[in-house]
Amino acid sequence: MCSNLDTDIPVALSKIKLDQLQFCKRCQGKPFVVIQRKDVFCRDCFYEYGSHKFRSTIGKTRKVKPGDRILVAFSGGAGSSAMLDMIEDGLNKSANHKKLMFSPTILYIRELNYANESDAIITQKTHKIVERLKKSCLSSMISSMEMIYQDKEKPTFVDLGDFDPLDKDCPIINDKAQSKFWSKINSLSTDTSKEDFLRISRQQLIQKVATAGNFKYIFVGNTCTKTAIQMLTDLAQGKGSQITSEHSFTDSRFNVEILKPMREFIKKEVLFWNILRGTEPVEWSTITTFKSNKASLMKLTESYINGLEHDFPATVYTIFKTGNKLKFPDPNGVICKLCKSVIDPEQRCSASNALQLSHQLSKNLDDVFINDGSDRILCYSCNNLVNEIKIDSTVSPQKLGIADYLLYD
Amino acid sequence: MSNHLNIIVEFKGGMELLFDNVTKKELSLPVNSGEDGSAPVEWTIKDLINHLKEKHLKERPELFVNDDSIRPGVLILVNDVDWEILGENEYKLADGDKVLFISTLHGG
Ligand SMILES: [Zn+2]
Ligand SMILES: [Zn+2]
Numbered sequence: 190m191c192s193n194l195d196t197d198i199p200v201a202l203s204k205i206k207l208d209q210l211q212f213c214k215r216c217q218g219k220p221f222v223v224i225q226r227k228d229v230f231c232r233d234c235f236y237e238y239g240s241h242k243f244r245s246t247i248g249k250t251r252k253v254k255p256g257d258r259i260l261v262a263f264s265g266g267a268g269s270s271a272m273l274d275m276i277e278d279g280l281n282k283s284a285n286h287k288k289l290m291f292s293p294t295i296l297y298i299r300e301l302n303y304a305n306e307s308d309a310i311i312t313q314k315t316h317k318i319v320e321r322l323k324k325s326c327l328s329s330m331i332s333s334m335e336m337i338y339q340d341k342e343k344p345t346f347v348d349l350g351d352f353d354p355l356d357k358d359c360p361i362i363n364d365k366a367q368s369k370f371w372s373k374i375n376s377l378s379t380d381t382s383k384e385d386f387l388r389i390s391r392q393q394l395i396q397k398v399a400t401a402g403n404f405k406y407i408f409v410g411n412t413c414t415k416t417a418i419q420m421l422t423d424l425a426q427g428k429g430s431q432i433t434s435e436h437s438f439t440d441s442r443f444n445v446e447i448l449k450p451m452r453e454f455i456k457k458e459v460l461f462w463n464i465l466r467g468t469e470p471v472e473w474s475t476i477t478t479f480k481s482n483k484a485s486l487m488k489l490t491e492s493y494i495n496g497l498e499h500d501f502p503a504t505v506y507t508i509f510k511t512g513n514k515l516k517f518p519d520p521n522g523v524i525c526k527l528c529k530s531v532i533d534p535e536q537r538c539s540a541s542n543a544l545q546l547s548h549q550l551s552k553n554l555d556d557v558f559i560n561d562g563s564d565r566i567l568c569y570s571c572n573n574l575v576n577e578i579k580i581d582s583t584v585s586p587q588k589l590g591i592a593d594y595l596l597y598d
Numbered sequence: 599m600s601n602h603l604n605i606i607v608e609f610k611g612g613m614e615l616l617f618d619n620v621t622k623k624e625l626s627l628p629v630n631s632g633e634d635g636s637a638p639v640e641w642t643i644k645d646l647i648n649h650l651k652e653k654h655l656k657e658r659p660e661l662f663v664n665d666d667s668i669r670p671g672v673l674i675l676v677n678d679v680d681w682e683i684l685g686e687n688e689y690k691l692a693d694g695d696k697v698l699f700i701s702t703l704h705g706g
Contacts, residue, residue, distance in 0.1 A: 211683060222680040229683065267611060267702075310619065415704070456702040460611065460673060461680070464700075472612045475704065479615070479657065491704060495671035 222461045225502040232465055239454075239462050243275045244287065247450050250438055253406065255290035260404040260445070261327070262395050263295045265318045265471035269410030271459045272451050274468045276408075277326060293408070295322060296346070296398055298391060299333040299354070299361070301370065304474035315354050317471045322349050330398065331361060334387075337394050338366035346398050376578050380485035381426070383476045385574055389528060392443070399445040407447045414456035416449075417508035418494055422487045427569040431530030433517045442529035455505050525568035527575070532568045601629040603641055604693055607650070611701040613672065618656045627691075643674065644687040646697065671703045 211220055211229045218231035230238060247253055261276060263269045279289035297318060302311055322329040332346040339345050344360050353359050370390075377383045399407050411419075416436045423432055434440050440447040451459065463470055477484040482492040497504040522531040567575060607623045614621045627649065628637040638645050644667070651663050663669055667687060674681040675698040681689060691697070 220679065220683045223682045226682065414702070418704075457673060460700055460702060464675065464678065464698075470611070474612075474615070478612070481660070487704075492671070495703070499670040 221465070222457075224455070224458060225506070227502075235461065236465060239458065239465075240275060240278065240287070242453055243272075243450055244279065244289070246438070246453050247289075247448070250448075252439065252446075252448065253291050257291045257405040258403070259291050259293045259406050259408055260395070260399045260402065261293045261295050261408045262410070263297050263322075263329075264300075264410070265297070265314070265321070265473060266410070267456065267459050267463060267470045267472070268412045268415065268451050268454075270321075270468045270470040271454070271462045271466075272408065272410040273325070274462070274466050275450075278466075280326070293327055294402070294404070295325060295327050295329040296395065297322060297329060297331050298394060299331065300473045301334050301367070302474075303387075303476045304478040306474055312354070314471050314473065317469070319349070319352065319354075321469075321471075330402070332394060332398055333361045333363075334390065334394070335363055335366040335370045336361055337390050337397075338369045339363060340366075345394070345401070373578060377574075378577060380476050380480070381487065382574055382577050384485055384487055385426075385570070387476070389571075389574075396443045396445060404445055407445050409447055409449055410451045411449045412451050412454050412456050412459055413509045414494075414505050416452055416512070417505045418487060418491045420508060420512045421494070422490045423570075425486055425490070426573075428530075430532060430568065431525075431528060432512060433515045434530060436512055437517075442524075452509075523566055525571050526566055527571040528568060530568055532566065603627040603629050603691060605646075605691055606696045607646075608696065608698045609700075610698065612703060613662075613699045613701045616655055616657045616662055617650075623654065641691040642687060643676075643681065643689045643691065643697070646691060647687075668699075671701065673700045673702060674698065675700070 211223065212218065213220060213231035213234050214229050215234040216231060218233070220229045221232045221235055223229045253259070261269075261273060263273050273295065276289060276293055279287070280293075282288040299315070322331075329349040330346045331349060331352040336345040339361075340363075343363075347359065347361050351359070352361070354362075356362070357364075374383055374386060377386055395407055395409075420432055420436050423429075423435065428435075434442050436452075438449055438452060440449075454462075462468075477488045480488070483489050494504060494508070519531060524530070525532050604624070604626050607625055609617050609621050617623075627641055627646075629641070630637040630639045647663060647668055648666070651659055655662055661669065662672070668674065674686075676684055676689060676691075677696050678698075
């Protein structure tokens with residue numbers, strides 16, 4: 190499979206003393222990448238390793254059946270680019286036992302310009318993503334973040350062929366919805382809340398499209414690294430009770446079940462897969478791009494984990510595996526209206542209550558969230574988030590529902 | 599005649615944001631040939647990182663380096679091979695080498 194290292198040693202390798210040089214652990218071929226500072230792979234063996242891991246992650250849960258319609262959430266970033274490539278590659282395999290048998294459709298959600306980049310850069314990135322989708326053998330649908338505020342009678346997504354980012358009449362470009370979106374984001378005081386808000390909005394929008402299109406499952410490209418970072422961030426924010434559903438392979442809190450076929454790949458593996466296969470991800474800037482490591486809880490956690498990983502290469506796996514051992518909360522418990530997690534009954538007597546009490550005591554937020562019936566059951570962290578959104582003072586507090594604070598119907 | 603080491607440097611995965619959105623640079627690095635005493639005799643990756651920081655970096659050095667070494671979370675490849683296989687900081691650059699900096703960090 191792999192050529193043995195004799196004559197064609199690459200320049201970069203030829204200068205390393207031979208006794209220091211490590212070879213592919215499977216075939217002793219030319220090294221390409223080392224995973225966790227111990228497992229060396231050549232290009233061919235890394236390809237086999239990656240596509241096997243992808244297939245087996247999907248296969249071992251026995252959820253996905255031949256012909257199932259799957260909505261593949263594609264952001265253009267490294268994780269979902271690798272996922273899309275693995276899907277396309279898997280559909281084209283000739284050997285039956287290696288061939289993926291489900292029926293995928295791509296969903297690309299156009300993000301807003303969070304980091305204030307130039308129009309030229311945004312146009313260039315959008316163009317690259319559209320070109321990538323055109324190249325795919327799969328059909329694609331396009332939506333945009335502001336579609337969570339789309340007028341009820343209008344569509345929330347279009348087919349790739351109907352998408353023109355410069356056409357104001359394109360149904361998924363809605364200035365009114367966009368300014369509503371910005372005003373919600375801008376009313377949040379911390380970048381941590383803004384990231385949370387975006388995450389929940391994105392989740393809701395994907396659900397909306399998947400439900401409308403009658404899909405069986407949603408695939409998202411979350412890597413093991415992202416899971417570990419998010420898990421620690423969530424813990425620090427008091428979301429302990431939702432960690433299991435949010436970060437396990439299957440997430441069935443919503444209408445359409447979410448599966449994470451990339452969750453056993455660390456970010457390094459994903460990046461090397463993209464290099465190996467020549468896929469060119471497009472990184473969309475986030476709320477905290479250009480900002481310091483301390484800009485948000487997630488960014489801080491990310492740099493903390495990266496620092497640890499540098500000296501202890503098993504850090505991400507260890508956090509990830511520990512998270513996998515957590516028990517699912519009682520499914521008959523009370524569900525948070527916003528994130529649909531089961532609210533820990535213990536938590537209702539502690540963190541949430543303390544928070545409610547502190548709001549009861551604060552003058553500005555009198556009786557907005559308190560004592561208002563079952564309509565507003567929120568978990569601790571969603572309660573935090575909702576309380577942070579500034580209230581439109583022209584509407585009387587009695588008439589406000591959660592939708593006025595955040596999103597959707 | 600002064601000696602130079604010619605290499606290509608590439609930035610991906612958000613690293614380009616720190617270099618004015620330039621994704622590829624061709625560099626001609628001076629090599630100490632007796633006349634120019636300030637230039638290194640040989641260039642290691644570590645020297646290159648330092649050179650990029652001093653001469654080419656457009657934004658926030660702390661997002662590129664961390665105590666003289668590359669910031670954790672940034673991967674380096676030399677001629678499409680993981681630098682961890684090649685001796686990392688101590689790898690000695692050769693004429694024609696292609697060095698790729700790629701960020702694993704979310705959103706750069
Ligand atoms: Zn091999
Ligand atoms: Zn919640």
